[in-house]
Amino acid sequence: xxxxxxxxxxxxxxxxxxxxxxxxxxxxxxxxxxxxxxxxxxxxxxxxxxxxxxxxxxxxxxxxxxxxxxxxxxxxxxxxxxxxxxxxxxxxxxxxxxxxxxxxxxxxxxxxxxxxxxxxxxxxxxxxxxxxxxxxxxxxxxxxxxx
Amino acid sequence: xxxxxxxxxxxxxxxxxxxxxxxxxxxxxxxxxxxxxxxxxxxxxxxxxxxxxxxxxxxxxxxxxxxxxxxxxxxxxxxxxxxxxxxxxxxxxxxxxxxxxxxxxxxxxxxxxxxxxxxxxxxxxxxxxxxxxxxxxxxxxxxxxxx
DNA sequence: ATGTTAAGTGATATTTATTATCATTTAATA
DNA sequence: TATTAAATGATAATAAATATCACTTAACAT
Numbered sequence: 001x002x003x004x005x006x007x008x009x010x011x012x013x014x015x016x017x018x019x020x021x022x023x024x025x026x027x028x029x030x031x032x033x034x035x036x037x038x039x040x041x042x043x044x045x046x047x048x049x050x051x052x053x054x055x056x057x058x059x060x061x062x063x064x065x066x067x068x069x070x071x072x073x074x075x076x077x078x079x080x081x082x083x084x085x086x087x088x089x090x091x092x093x094x095x096x097x098x099x100x101x102x103x104x105x106x107x108x109x110x111x112x113x114x115x116x117x118x119x120x121x122x123x124x125x126x127x128x129x130x131x132x133x134x135x136x137x138x139x140x141x142x143x144x145x146x147x
Numbered sequence: 148x149x150x151x152x153x154x155x156x157x158x159x160x161x162x163x164x165x166x167x168x169x170x171x172x173x174x175x176x177x178x179x180x181x182x183x184x185x186x187x188x189x190x191x192x193x194x195x196x197x198x199x200x201x202x203x204x205x206x207x208x209x210x211x212x213x214x215x216x217x218x219x220x221x222x223x224x225x226x227x228x229x230x231x232x233x234x235x236x237x238x239x240x241x242x243x244x245x246x247x248x249x250x251x252x253x254x255x256x257x258x259x260x261x262x263x264x265x266x267x268x269x270x271x272x273x274x275x276x277x278x279x280x281x282x283x284x285x286x287x288x289x290x291x292x293x294x
Numbered sequence: 295a296t297g298t299t300a301a302g303t304g305a306t307a308t309t310t311a312t313t314a315t316c317a318t319t320t321a322a323t324a
Numbered sequence: 325t326a327t328t329a330a331a332t333g334a335t336a337a338t339a340a341a342t343a344t345c346a347c348t349t350a351a352c353a354t
Binding site (some may be wrong): 019020021023025026055056057058059060063064082 | 329333341
């Protein structure tokens, strides 16, 4: 196939380096996560793969996500409603903007983030290691549908 | 008692306005949440009250938090590890700084927040309704203990 | 004060998401 | 091709939150 999935290759390499086998199921999961523009949920991934692998187990999806998280190759996005979605494309903490209507997730580029991190460290005297910035709202296309 | 709990009174008033009864259990829960410098969990609240009300049910804590959330008088803080903690003192979205060692939560005042909100709206074309900003790190006292 | 009633509570069952278990299968290496 | 540790599939177990239901009680009217 002519789909050179660079990010997927990186993940596969990382798995190999750490002595993990590359099974067809694992490959399918990685492939989806590496593209993951849509920040899929476990169920999303499961359903997507099940059309090709009817024998795929949900546990395998969970197991592989756990593994990929531990390797730092997938970022878990936990939402206030308790649902989790995953980003294997850019597995580093970064801001998200989520549409509460269509559930679309956008990754904004925020110049003010660096400044804010400095401000937090200065004000609280914490050593900041990690962060989670989510903005919830309604995207322009959902707004347009509200005639 | 000379503890004039202004915030607690506000919550009680809101409950009355909406036709809810003020039971001793409910009062105890509100009292803890209104002070809530420590951003307690459901279990925290349950354990605290159980010393005085040995008959208190965990379900009652959940029920009352649900009610207070629906009235906008309590803010639920959901964390990446799946745990939830509650803020009845300032039930409006605001940034938190969490120590991953001692679990302390600090509310920083961030001047750069307004600027960031503007930047997000401008860049993504979303109508921003809500946000969640959490910074994770190690507080100064925990740092000091690491001789 | 007392009785009435809808709301609240306690105890427990149910649900849902995730993790653990274990027999079987398979990828990787020799 | 054989060997073996790791992975999988099916299912059980766990944990957090919610639902159920009989019983109790706060609030209101009398």
